[in-house]
Amino acid sequence: MSTEELREEQQFVSGLYARLDALREEAESAVRASLEQVGNGLQARLERDVLVAERSGLLAALDAGENGLCFGRLVFRDGRDHHIGRIGIRASDAERTPLVLDWRAEVARPFYLATGHTPMGLRRRRHISTEGREVTGLHDEILDLSDTTRTGHEGADADEVLLAALNSARTGRMQDIVQTIQAEQDRIIRAPHQGVLVVEGGPGTGKTVVALHRAAYLLYAHREHLAKRAVLIVGPNPAFLGYISDVLPALGETGVLLASLGELFPGITATGTDTPAAAEVKGRAEMADVLERALEDRQRLPEPGAPVVIAHDDGDLILDWEIAYEARAAARETRLPHNLARPTFAFHVIDALTQQLAERIGHDPYGGPNFLGPDDIAQLGKGIATSAEVHAAIEELWPTLTPEQFVTDYLEEPVHLPDADAAAVRRAPGAAWTPADVPLLDESAELLGKDDSAALARAEAERQRQVAYAQGVLDVSYASRTYEFEDKEESDPDGSEVLLAHDIIDAERMAERHEEADHRSAAERAAADRTWAFGHIVVDEAQELSAMAWRLLMRRCPTRSMTLVGDPAQTAEAGGVGSWADILAPYVEDRWEFTRLGVNYRTPAEIMAVAAEVPRAAGRPAFEPPRSVRATGVEPWARRVPDFGDLAAEVAKAVADSPAGEGRLAVIAPRTLHATLAPALDGVTAGEEPDLTRPVVLLDPRQAKGLEFDTVLVIEPTHYETSDLYVALTRPTQRLGVLHTEPLPEPLARRLTPR
Numbered sequence: 012m013s014t015e016e017l018r019e020e021q022q023f024v025s026g027l028y029a030r031l032d033a034l035r036e037e038a039e040s041a042v043r044a045s046l047e048q049v050g051n052g053l054q055a056r057l058e059r060d061v062l063v064a065e066r067s068g069l070l071a072a073l074d075a076g077e078n079g080l081c082f083g084r085l086v087f088r089d090g091r092d093h094h095i096g097r098i099g100i101r102a103s104d105a106e107r108t109p110l111v112l113d114w115r116a117e118v119a120r121p122f123y124l125a126t127g128h129t130p131m132g133l134r135r136r137r138h139i140s141t142e143g144r145e146v147t148g149l150h151d152e153i154l155d156l157s158d159t160t161r162t163g164h165e166g167a168d169a170d171e172v173l174l175a176a177l178n179s180a181r182t183g184r185m186q187d188i189v190q191t192i193q194a195e196q197d198r199i200i201r202a203p204h205q206g207v208l209v210v211e212g213g214p215g216t217g218k219t220v221v222a223l224h225r226a227a228y229l230l231y232a233h234r235e236h237l238a239k240r241a242v243l244i245v246g247p248n249p250a251f252l253g254y255i256s257d258v259l260p261a262l263g264e265t266g267v268l269l270a271s272l273g274e275l276f277p278g279i280t281a282t283g284t285d286t287p288a289a290a291e292v293k294g295r296a297e298m299a300d301v302l303e304r305a306l307e308d309r310q311r312l313p314e315p316g317a318p319v320v321i322a323h324d325d326g327d328l329i330l331d332w333e334i335a336y337e338a339r340a341a342a343r344e345t346r347l348p349h350n351l352a353r354p355t356f357a358f359h360v361i362d363a364l365t366q367q368l369a370e371r372i373g374h375d376p377y378g379g380p381n382f383l384g385p386d387d388i389a390q391l392g393k394g395i396a397t398s399a400e401v402h403a404a405i406e407e408l409w410p411t412l413t414p415e416q417f418v419t420d421y422l423e424e425p426v427h428l429p430d431a432d433a434a435a436v437r438r439a440p441g442a443a444w445t446p447a448d449v450p451l452l453d454e455s456a457e458l459l460g461k462d463d464s465a466a467l468a469r470a471e472a473e474r475q476r477q478v479a480y481a482q483g484v485l486d487v488s489y490a491s492r493t494y495e496f497e498d499k500e501e502s503d504p505d506g507s508e509v510l511l512a513h514d515i516i517d518a519e520r521m522a523e524r525h526e527e528a529d530h531r532s533a534a535e536r537a538a539a540d541r542t543w544a545f546g547h548i549v550v551d552e553a554q555e556l557s558a559m560a561w562r563l564l565m566r567r568c569p570t571r572s573m574t575l576v577g578d579p580a581q582t583a584e585a586g587g588v589g590s591w592a593d594i595l596a597p598y599v600e601d602r603w604e605f606t607r608l609g610v611n612y613r614t615p616a617e618i619m620a621v622a623a624e625v626p627r628a629a630g631r632p633a634f635e636p637p638r639s640v641r642a643t644g645v646e647p648w649a650r651r652v653p654d655f656g657d658l659a660a661e662v663a664k665a666v667a668d669s670p671a672g673e674g675r676l677a678v679i680a681p682r683t684l685h686a687t688l689a690p691a692l693d694g695v696t697a698g699e700e701p702d703l704t705r706p707v708v709l710l711d712p713r714q715a716k717g718l719e720f721d722t723v724l725v726i727e728p729t730h731y732e733t734s735d736l737y738v739a740l741t742r743p744t745q746r747l748g749v750l751h752t753e754p755l756p757e758p759l760a761r762r763l764t765p766r
């Protein structure tokens with residue numbers, strides 16, 4: 012009976028793959044056909060590009076279906092019977108009957124939520140395990156206990172499939188968990204998308220993976236809105252983003268932008284690093300005011316009694332304190348950003364200087380009215396407005412600034428800060444941008460405003476050019492009209508052929524239709540646009556972001572549709588804002604949802620017992636880590652290396668002694684030891700963005716954030732900050748070893764088996 016069940020499922024799954032192949036073939040040939048389409052003109056090209064983009068998206072989704080296309084089946088008591096898969100697929104019949112349902116569909120929910128206690132109408136739930144296209148196993152759970160039919164695949168342990176997933180060797184890339192999402196995770200994944208949802212949980216509780224599935228779910232449930240606005244996922248560093256980058260494509264989703272904070276100011280690559288003190292100062296909320304005041308300092312006045320004297324053909328112009336003061340007051344009164352208020356400043360200065368000159372030139376020595384008429388004055392004004400010297404003087408007092416220039420100047424000479432803080436952030440000319448500079452740049456861009464008048468003028472000129480071109484096209488068609496179609500009344504009385512009003516409107520419309528549309532995906536456009544408003548933002552390791560970083564992110568999400576995941580116990584950044592309430596109050600007051608994940612799916616119980624000692628020793632004696640879902644029976648160990656000179660060789664030996672196989676091993680060591688350790692480790696990958704798919708990786712504790720490995724060797728733990736050590740110790744999925752030259756703190760030593 013049981014082989015019969017297996018055979019039937021195999022038949023079904025094979026049929027599904029055949030349908031997937033057919034759909035893929037259809038989509039591929041449609042893309043090919045669209046690419047070959049050699050229509051003339053922009054319209055045809057536009058249509059072709061849109062088609063290709065749409066079908067490529069479809070192809071990506073179909074490709075995503077290849078692995079684990081169908082992984083579940085729900086048999087309801089009322090007779091409904093559905094297969095559940097990574098993507099939904101319909102048959103080719105007229106009704107387009109669903110063959111397999113997308114895991115995100117509402118009917119699929121009992122797959123994740125139903126229990127014997129709350130069966131949600133289910134009779135039986137089946138997990139279908141596959142390797143490639145072959146069905147390798149069935150695991151049935153009977154949820155209707157009155158049902159006596161048995162399939163022969165009933166599992167004694169409902170967690171069998173989950174445990175198999177958790178025990179599997181790591182690949183260096185995060186995998187999706189659609190087959191084994193747990194009920195507490197499902198509730199978070201499908202929570203309503205309006206407002207801010209905070210997900211807190213200890214190490215390994217699935218915060219990251221849940222946040223990614225939530226992004227996939229939201230894109231499915233609100234595709235109309237979110238695909239247009241794109242979803243932003245913010246992670247702690249590029250290596251981490253590389254680690255998670257496969258999950259959404261594996262779920263068929265491409266409308267997502269993954270970025271670390273340092274990548275959120277288009278045109279800037281933040282390759283530098285700050286000292287903790289500098290990052291802390293740069294991240295403070297007060298920096299917004301500090302920058303504002305520093306910018307006000309750039310809106311200068313000449314010293315009273317020491318005016319700017321501008322040589323001019325009609326005599327010297329005196330730009331004194333009063334003129335500049337009035338002009339500055341008028342410009343500030345506009346409440347526009349600095350660069351946008353500048354024309355007001357310039358206008359007032361030019362106006363005042365024109366008056367000055369007019370009074371001097373047209374002055375009647377006998378006390379009569381000024382000799383100059385309005386035209387003469389306008390002429391004078393024109394001369395002043397086009398004088399390079401006048402513009403240089405205006406630029407001196409109210410310079411046009413780019414965010415890059417302004418922040419560079421500021422960091423070279425930090426003002427409005429206590430001396431020690433100024434010293435911490437001061438940087439040498441030409442130093443690289445750091446991630447903590449990015450929120451400063453963004454804040455400055457807001458204060459400065461974008462002077463897009465040049466871009467607008469260019470766009471208008473381009474539009475005019477297109478109109479002229481379209482008009483030319485119309486002229487040609489007008490001239491080539493056959494006589495019968497010509498409407499005499501539309502001809503110009505003098506016989507010349509001019510376009511009439513409606514023709515010109517048509518010309519404009521035609522130009523609009525021909526304008527090069529932006530064919531990039533929403534995610535691509537968002538990446539290049541600082542002012543893009545995302546449909547939803549997911550922030551991982553949210554506890555690390557500074558107040559200034561939050562200001563940046565909130566600007567990118569005016570709807571405040573956000574999922575924030577993090578663990579305050581893992582906060583490493585000096586600028587990190589410890590409490591969710593503190594982070595969120597300025598933006599949403601107390602209108603945010605809080606939820607917690609409490610089960611550790613990564614780290615075995617034996618290792619968690621060691622890791623928990625770290626926060627306990629650091630002043631939180633009652634600290635309780637999340638409960639580990641499994642124990643491995645393998646005790647974590649420690650080895651003291653008495654002589655520092657032997658450390659590299661001992662680490663190499665420990666790497667060589669670790670069980671080889673499919674899995675990945677990480678050596679986590681303070682950055683200062685990397686130069687010593689790397690040469691001893693054969694084929695190791697290290698550096699800023701190590702290749703995590705290689706068998707052995709050398710990382711510093713900060714780089715290890717969010718990652719996981721089958722085996723982890725932690726080197727010299729006494730050199731770590733508390734939270735860094737807690738993070739490092741919670742990275743393994745199977746085995747932990749510690750190598751040290753200095754004695755271990757007692758609680759840690761007690762928990763580790765000496766080797």
Ligand SMILES: Nc1ncnc2c1ncn2[C@@H]1O[C@H](COP(=O)(O)OP(=O)(O)OP(=O)(O)O)[C@@H](O)[C@H]1O
Nearest residue numbers: 188191192193214215216217218219220612613717
């Ligand atoms: N339902 C599940 N099924 C299978 N694996 C799961 C499930 N939930 C979590 N995991 C696995 O547990 C591991 C930890 O998940 P994840 O990295 O998302 O945790 P985290 O809370 O972000 O951890 P940390 O804060 O330590 O970085 C991952 O390998 C993830 O795939």
